[in-house]
Amino acid sequence: MRLSEMKEGQSAVIIRVGGKGAFRKRLLEMGLVKNTPIYVEKYAPLKDPMELLVKGYAISLRVEEAALITVEALTDIH
Amino acid sequence: MEKKHITIALTGNPNAGKTTIFNALTGTRQKVGNWAGVTVEKKEGVITHGTYEIHVVDLPGTYSLTPFSMEEIIARNFIIDESPDVVVNIIDASNIERNLYLATQIRELDCKVLFVLNMADLAASKGVRIDAAKLSELLDVEIVYTVGNKGEGVTALLEKAVRLAEEGKPVQPERRVRYNRDIEAAIADLQSMIDAQGGLFYNSRWIAIKLLERDEIVSRRVSSEAGAAGKELLKKADVHRGRLADLFDDDLEIIMTDERYGFIAGFVKEVVTITKKNRVDLSRNIDLVLTNKFFGFPIFIFFIWLMFQLTFSVGAYPMEAIEKGFALLFFAADRMLSDGLFKDFIRDGVLAGVGSVAVFLPNILILFFCIALLEDTGYMARAAFLMDRIMHLIGLHGKSFIPMLMGFGCSVPAVMATRTLGNRKDRILTILITPFMSCSARLPVYIVLAGTFFPNAAGTVIFLIYLSGIVIAMISGRIFRSLLLRGEDAPFVMELPPYRAPMIKGLLIHMWDRARQFLKKMGGVILIGSIIVWGLSVFPRDISFSKDYAKELVDVQNAYQLKMDKIEDQALMRRLASERDEAVKNIIRAREKERTEKVYMGRIGKAIAPFFEPLGIDWRGSVSLLTGFVAKEIVVSSMGVLYAVEGHDQSALGKALRSSGMTPLSALSMMVFVLLYIPCLATVLVIMRETGAAKWALFNIVYSTSVAWSAAFIVYQTGLIFTAG
Numbered sequence: 001m002r003l004s005e006m007k008e009g010q011s012a013v014i015i016r017v018g019g020k021g022a023f024r025k026r027l028l029e030m031g032l033v034k035n036t037p038i039y040v041e042k043y044a045p046l047k048d049p050m051e052l053l054v055k056g057y058a059i060s061l062r063v064e065e066a067a068l069i070t071v072e073a074l075t076d077i078h
Numbered sequence: 079m080e081k082k083h084i085t086i087a088l089t090g091n092p093n094a095g096k097t098t099i100f101n102a103l104t105g106t107r108q109k110v111g112n113w114a115g116v117t118v119e120k121k122e123g124v125i126t127h128g129t130y131e132i133h134v135v136d137l138p139g140t141y142s143l144t145p146f147s148m149e150e151i152i153a154r155n156f157i158i159d160e161s162p163d164v165v166v167n168i169i170d171a172s173n174i175e176r177n178l179y180l181a182t183q184i185r186e187l188d189c190k191v192l193f194v195l196n197m198a199d200l201a202a203s204k205g206v207r208i209d210a211a212k213l214s215e216l217l218d219v220e221i222v223y224t225v226g227n228k229g230e231g232v233t234a235l236l237e238k239a240v241r242l243a244e245e246g247k248p249v250q251p252e253r254r255v256r257y258n259r260d261i262e263a264a265i266a267d268l269q270s271m272i273d274a275q276g277g278l279f280y281n282s283r284w285i286a287i288k289l290l291e292r293d294e295i296v297s298r299r300v301s302s303e304a305g306a307a308g309k310e311l312l313k314k315a316d317v318h319r320g321r322l323a324d325l326f327d328d329d330l331e332i333i334m335t336d337e338r339y340g341f342i343a344g345f346v347k348e349v350v351t352i353t354k355k356n357r358v359d360l361s362r363n364i365d366l367v368l369t370n371k372f373f374g375f376p377i378f379i380f381f382i383w384l385m386f387q388l389t390f391s392v393g394a395y396p397m398e399a400i401e402k403g404f405a406l407l408f409f410a411a412d413r414m415l416s417d418g419l420f421k422d423f424i425r426d427g428v429l430a431g432v433g434s435v436a437v438f439l440p441n442i443l444i445l446f447f448c449i450a451l452l453e454d455t456g457y458m459a460r461a462a463f464l465m466d467r468i469m470h471l472i473g474l475h476g477k478s479f480i481p482m483l484m485g486f487g488c489s490v491p492a493v494m495a496t497r498t499l500g501n502r503k504d505r506i507l508t509i510l511i512t513p514f515m516s517c518s519a520r521l522p523v524y525i526v527l528a529g530t531f532f533p534n535a536a537g538t539v540i541f542l543i544y545l546s547g548i549v550i551a552m553i554s555g556r557i558f559r560s561l562l563l564r565g566e567d568a569p570f571v572m573e574l575p576p577y578r579a580p581m582i583k584g585l586l587i588h589m590w591d592r593a594r595q596f597l598k599k600m601g602g603v604i605l606i607g608s609i610i611v612w613g614l615s616v617f618p619r620d621i622s623f624s625k626d627y628a629k630e631l632v633d634v635q636n637a638y639q640l641k642m643d644k645i646e647d648q649a650l651m652r653r654l655a656s657e658r659d660e661a662v663k664n665i666i667r668a669r670e671k672e673r674t675e676k677v678y679m680g681r682i683g684k685a686i687a688p689f690f691e692p693l694g695i696d697w698r699g700s701v702s703l704l705t706g707f708v709a710k711e712i713v714v715s716s717m718g719v720l721y722a723v724e725g726h727d728q729s730a731l732g733k734a735l736r737s738s739g740m741t742p743l744s745a746l747s748m749m750v751f752v753l754l755y756i757p758c759l760a761t762v763l764v765i766m767r768e769t770g771a772a773k774w775a776l777f778n779i780v781y782s783t784s785v786a787w788s789a790a791f792i793v794y795q796t797g798l799i800f801t802a803g
Binding site for chain 1: 144146176331335339371459466468470569570572575
């Protein structure tokens with residue numbers, strides 16, 4: 001599923017980061033690489049952007065950008 | 079004894095505590111400037127340590143050395159081209175995995191490097207234990223532990239850095255960062271080609287890796303420096319890239335990023351042990367409230383309100399003191415200098431000009447203190463998080479909101495505040511639209527005009543004016559984004575750093591720095607600007623008046639003297655005296671009015687009057703607007719002079735304006751013009767400095783003035799149609 005489809009408090013593992021060029025590389029450099037566990041901490045009050053916990057820190061992505069990331073949801077382990 | 083010189087460069091991720099370490103190292107001996115040709119801040123400090131004079135350069139905080147942004151290019155170029163003696167990489171120990179990404183890239187550069195595990199205490203409290211000896215062995219680097227905000231380990235850092243610099247021999251690590259076998263083979267192949275022709279500007283392995291990653295800057299440099307051999311090299315690199323991309327079924331630079339994280343995961347497993355898991359995280363709890371679905375915005379608005387409150391109400395006290403100080407100087411100049419041009423120059427040119435701007439110093443200091451506080455605590459990132467959705471509508475980043483908001487106070491610090499924006503295009507775009515946020519200096523103009531011509535709806539009119547400013551800023555933002563500053567619509571990939579207690583020392587250093595910049599500017603350009611305006615308003619000195627005012631004055635005084643001599647009644651006497659004074663004032667005012675028309679300023683006003691005619695603004699209004707270029711506060715006082723106001727209160731000005739033929743419609747048109755036209759001299763200068771180019775300042779002048787003219791034209795002309803019909 002897409003990262004953008006996940007709800008607050010859900011965990012997943014990154015399968016693939018889509019998108020193009022510099023943006024994609026930037027995401028990877030920030031540690032959103034394959035097999036990385038990811039946790040949806042919250043959505044902003046206006047439902048965009050979202051806050052994620054990854055590799056021990058918090059990162060914020062816009063929903064449209066999160067839609068480019070394919071994840072596999074983990075069931076209730078966080 | 080002759081001191082030996084060493085240069086050390088500090089690198090690290092944003093939020094890794096780099097600035098804190100830099101402040102701890104250099105204290106107040108730091109200098110801030112801009113990197114040549116760009117507006118990224120350059121911080122440097124010189125310290126003495128034993129027999130060494132150490133030059134500390136704080137490189138911009140980056141997540142990697144891949145050249146996406148100005149910051150990354152600067153950090154990388156500095157290491158490659160300036161070859162500092164030691165590169166100190168500051169790593170947030172509590173967030174080690176991501177921080178090690180930059181660290182491995184720096185390790186790959188094969189320069190002399192020292193790793194600093196900062197915030198070791200925080201990491202320990204999070205239950206993260208790092209085996210420094212093992213990490214040091216695995217990466218073959220020296221490691222120091224620090225707690226930056228307590229200054230712990232800073233001396234050890236300096237000592238190790240000096241020792242590293244002394245060692246002299248280039249570091250050739252045996253356990254360098256390794257890639258997959260196929261990639262290593264490609265690297266070795268390119269490396270041998272580079273070595274075969276005698277090497278290039280940096281070590282051959284690094285260049286080979288960058289060519290494989292299709293690093294544009296390195297590729298360009300290779301082809302320009304190595305000519306035909308360089309072309310050959312690039313072609314070969316492309317062949318390897320194509321082959322490897324097929325093999326891994328993805329772009330090679332992506333694979334290499336993946337690989338780096340792969341081996342980082344490797345040593346993290348070996349080096350880091352986590353003892354306590356999922357301990358209560360204070361920062362997350364604070365965020366439960368501060369970015370809460372329901373409370374997030376109200377709290378945010380409250381903070382902003384508080385910031386303004388502090389800036390403009392607390393700032394008013396020292397403002398008064400500064401005003402008094404200048405009044406004192408004024409008085410002293412009056413007493414000590416003999417009457418004449420020089421006295422006028424000092425008093426009305428220098429003191430009045432600089433004084434009118436100097437009063438903003440406290441506001442600027444307080445505002446920057448607040449902003450530094452928001453930044454250092456980590457709240458600024460949350461503000462951007464909250465506002466991003468709204469700002470995205472005009473093609474901007476959530477972070478742009480802060481400068482725009484500050485624009486309601488004063489555009490000068492607002493433009494300076496865009497420094498918190500990483501992306502250059504975002505910065506320029508924000509800088510260009512910020513002056514449309516009506517600054518506080520424009521308010522007096524609205525108060526006079528709206529109060530005079532819309533006495534029953536002044537508040538509403540002023541509110542609508544402010545609102546128009548916001549709307550025009552947003553429309554302009556959209557237009558600039560789609561026409562001028564296209565491309566790289568910066569993705570919103572932003573770290574939300576943990577909340578941290580701010581350090582007073584850091585806040586004060588930041589504030590002092592801004593104050594110094596502001597004072598420097600005042601001493602320079604504003605001084606010159608106000609002298610020019612003063613000059614235009616007093617020259618030429620010998621004006622041929624249409625009437626002999628001096629004679630008129632004497633006549634009036636004599637006439638009253640005659641009358642008063644005949645009267646005994648004290649009350650009548652007093653009335654006559656005040657009548658006389660009034661008549662004298664009128665003559666002086668008439669003389670002043672004629673003088674104003676005939677000095678250069680007046681002539682300019684008459685010359686530009688046709689430009690303002692379609693807006694319903696007469697030549698006096700035009701001149702007032704012109705003087706507003708120095709500072710918007712001057713508009714009202716210029717109107718006072720030009721419309722020859724009787725008395726000093728606003729209702730008098732209102733009366734004079736009405737009797738000059740100004741209508742509510744032309745007042746509205748003038749307000750719209752004041753809202754949108756050219757920002758003040760200080761703002762234009764700060765735009766020039768912050769964008770690093772005169773062309774943006776010029777563009778801003780032309781754009782805002784055309785928008786102002788068009789908007790005022792539309793308002794006035796459609797208004798005419800309605801009032802006529």
